[in-house]
Amino acid sequence: MLKAAWKNSTLLLILLAASLAPASAQDWIRTGTNRGAPIRLAVPDFRSANAEPQTAPLNQVFNQTLWTDLDNSGIFEMVSKSFYPMLMPGRPTEMNLDAWGNPPPNAAMVAFGNLGVSNGRVAVQGWLFDTKNSASPQVLGKQYNEEANADNARLIAHRFADEIIFRLGGGIPGVAETKIYYISARGGHKEVWAMDYDGAGQHQLTHLGSVALSPRVSPDNSRVAFSGLGASSWQIMMYSLDLGRLVTFRQFGGSNYSPAWSSDGTKIALASSMGTGSSEIYMADASGGEPKRLTAGKTDISPVFNPKTNTQIAFVSGRGGLPQIYTMDVDGSNLQKVTDQGYAVSPSWSPNGLLLAFAWTRHYGPGLPGGQDIYLMDIASRQFVQLTHDAGKNDFPSWSPDGRHIVFQSTRAGGEQIWTMLADGTHQQQLTREGRNSQPNWSFK
Amino acid sequence: MNHRTRNLTLILISLFFLVLITGCGKKKEPPRPQEPPEIKSVTAALSASPASIERGQSSTLTWNTENADQVTLDGRAVDANGSRNVSPARTTTFHLVAIGKGGTRQADATVTVTEPPTADITPPAITLTDEQIFAQNVTDIYFDYDRYDLRPQSQQALATAARAISQHPNWRVRIEGNCDDRGSTEYNLTLGENRARAAKDALIQAGVSADRLQTISYGKEKPACTEATEDCWQRNRRDHFVLIH
Known part of the structure; x- marks a missing residue:
């Protein structure tokens, strides 16, 4: 009887501890994911600078893209447009700082400007004003001029958004101009595809006609390495983004899977059965030369470099039963087991080197609670935070270069689709809808 | 912080007693001792006769299982023991799964289908x-x-x-x-x-x-x-x- 009571109160203590945990978890996760207290930012629609027929539609594309980029960044509290004053400023002389800096908008910063098309060119003027600094309110003033089309309206919005994010987000470049590489089977075969970070401009890169898996873009955005199914084995293949076609890459014996770039572009880690007949982690130079075996786990795959130092590799191994995440130095020494329960796969190392994102089924087996979700682990303390909850199977997280976002695949909307979220698990949104899409990889810049 | 800790302690203590009381209540009826049911091992057998047919002919599948709660033949629920005529168009492996408390057993039987001989050209x-x-x-x-x-x-x-x-x-x-x-x-x-x-x-x-x-x-x-x-x-x-x- 006493024993049962003791057991119950222990359980209660654990539940209490668990309910108190998120507050402290929030601290380290914000520190680790480059997110401070949000700044209240107002972004009135840019004014049309003239009555040219192309001006209004391009301005609409621009305004929508700019708003989404700033909202996505995770460092702003966007002031709702319903609080804005009647007069929308299109240039600094029309800016009334008090009207924007006091309630109801109560904005700390205002981004505004104008857009006009003339002679087939789209011209944009944009400013960022600090409402609390009446002496010299201008933080940014930018001009852009490009050929007039919707893609360029989007591009200019991305660039202006990244300027604002860089200036107000602690000097970390924004991600509005980055790309996501992924696998899509919408054409009948799994091929490598690419899209903008917000899901726009989805297009097919490879045409293998067999199976392509595990795309990883090089740090300089010139090539995408992936694993392709050949006639009798899997080989690392290389797609040149500059040339728009496959280029030769060294063929190894056995099968070769899951390539990964070091962040300086000089090394590639991969899993290969070239030496032992079973999958082990190897490291080679960027052209595939001098491959060196680093592990002997028989079931090792999915390596990823610590992009901060390039001196460590995280990977997956089933050497102890179900797959778990391990780390080691790039010479294979200092092996550490990072997870020790359930089924843990698909590590992605955060740009600052402090956190691992990975897919984890913590309680693995038929009838056990919970699913496969994305988790973050602080490598030093082994504290972890669950980012997705009760929403399909989630896998293949990949960090954005600013460390504020994670792209991943999820089955919550039916088949596998690609989603993004802020690195604290908020702001989850679906990027792909057509066919099945998986294994996203966020570019380094 | 002190208040919070004190409140927590109070909650814990009162819950502790609550558990004691309810715990005692439950213990009044001793569970009737029960013999654990003997778990018999599951068996499954599947055969095809004849094992090789010409296309268009039929073969008889016969299966026997013991101690199974659920028996499926190629994914469809069937009786524990039975037989069925099949006439596959090409060589086919039939798959029997028997699931019971004693475990899961499986059995396969392949019906090989050959081309009927043609009159003019011998392949x-x-x-x-x-x-x-x-x-x-x-x-x-x-x-x-x-x-x-x-x-x-x-x-x-x-x-x-x-x-x-x-x-x-x-x-x-x-x-x-x-x-x-x-x-x-x-x-x-x-x-x-x-x-x-x-x-x-x-x-x-x-x-x-x-x-x-x-x-x-x-x-x-x-x-x-x-x-x-x-x-x-x-x-x-x-x-x-x-x-x-």
Whole structure:
């Protein structure tokens, strides 16, 4: 009887501890994911600078893209447009700082400007004003001029958004101009595809006609390495983004899977059965030369470099039963087991080197609670935070270069689709809808 | 902070007593001692007679199981014992699964279908016969969940396969390792590779020369079926063998 009571109160203590945990978890996760207290930012629609027929539609594309980029960044509290004053400023002389800096908008910063098309060119003027600094309110003033089309309206919005994010987000470049590489089977075969970070401009890169898996873009955005199914084995293949076609890459014996770039572009880690007949982690130079075996786990795959130092590799191994995440130095020494329960796969190392994102089924087996979700682990303390909850199977997280976002695949909307979220698990949104899409990889810049 | 701790302590103490009281209440009725039911092991057998037919003819499948609560033949629920006439258009392996408290047992029976002889042109028999012999003797083997060690019945199947391969020195064989779709894409590639390699090692052990055997893992990229059922998952956790000429 006493024993049962003791057991119950222990359980209660654990539940209490668990309910108190998120507050402290929030601290380290914000520190680790480059997110401070949000700044209240107002972004009135840019004014049309003239009555040219192309001006209004391009301005609409621009305004929508700019708003989404700033909202996505995770460092702003966007002031709702319903609080804005009647007069929308299109240039600094029309800016009334008090009207924007006091309630109801109560904005700390205002981004505004104008857009006009003339002679087939789209011209944009944009400013960022600090409402609390009446002496010299201008933080940014930018001009852009490009050929007039919707893609360029989007591009200019991305660039202006990244300027604002860089200036107000602690000097970390924004991600509005980055790309996501992924696998899509919408054409009948799994091929490598690419899209903008917000899901726009989805297009097919490879045409293998067999199976392509595990795309990883090089740090300089010139090539995408992936694993392709050949006639009798899997080989690392290389797609040149500059040339728009496959280029030769060294063929190894056995099968070769899951390539990964070091962040300086000089090394590639991969899993290969070239030496032992079973999958082990190897490291080679960027052209595939001098491959060196680093592990002997028989079931090792999915390596990823610590992009901060390039001196460590995280990977997956089933050497102890179900797959778990391990780390080691790039010479294979200092092996550490990072997870020790359930089924843990698909590590992605955060740009600052402090956190691992990975897919984890913590309680693995038929009838056990919970699913496969994305988790973050602080490598030093082994504290972890669950980012997705009760929403399909989630896998293949990949960090954005600013460390504020994670792209991943999820089955919550039916088949596998690609989603993004802020690195604290908020702001989850679906990027792909057509066919099945998986294994996203966020570019380094 | 002090208040919070004190409140917590109070809550804990009162809950502690609550648990004591309710705990006592429950203990008043002692559970009636009960003999644990004896768990009998499940058996399953499936046979086809005749095992080889010409296309258009029929064969009788007969199955017997013991101590099973649930019996399925190719995914469809059937009686514990029974028989059925089948007339497949091509060589087909039928798959019996019996599930009971004593575990899960499976049995396979293959009906080999041959082309009826045509009147005018006799087909060049050699390659066709090779494929028939291969299909009869080198059959898919199945694995447990997240495992790549061979089941006892797989070892028997591989012994049969090794004899047939040894008797046909012109044969080369590709072993394709596959997984069900529950694991992660990349990890399943290593699992499939180890499954193919397990069969290759067993064939080499039984005297087949290594250079006649290729292995490849398809992970979960080439499933035989796509339903989210135990039966389909089992059918996908397999090594498939292909004769290369």
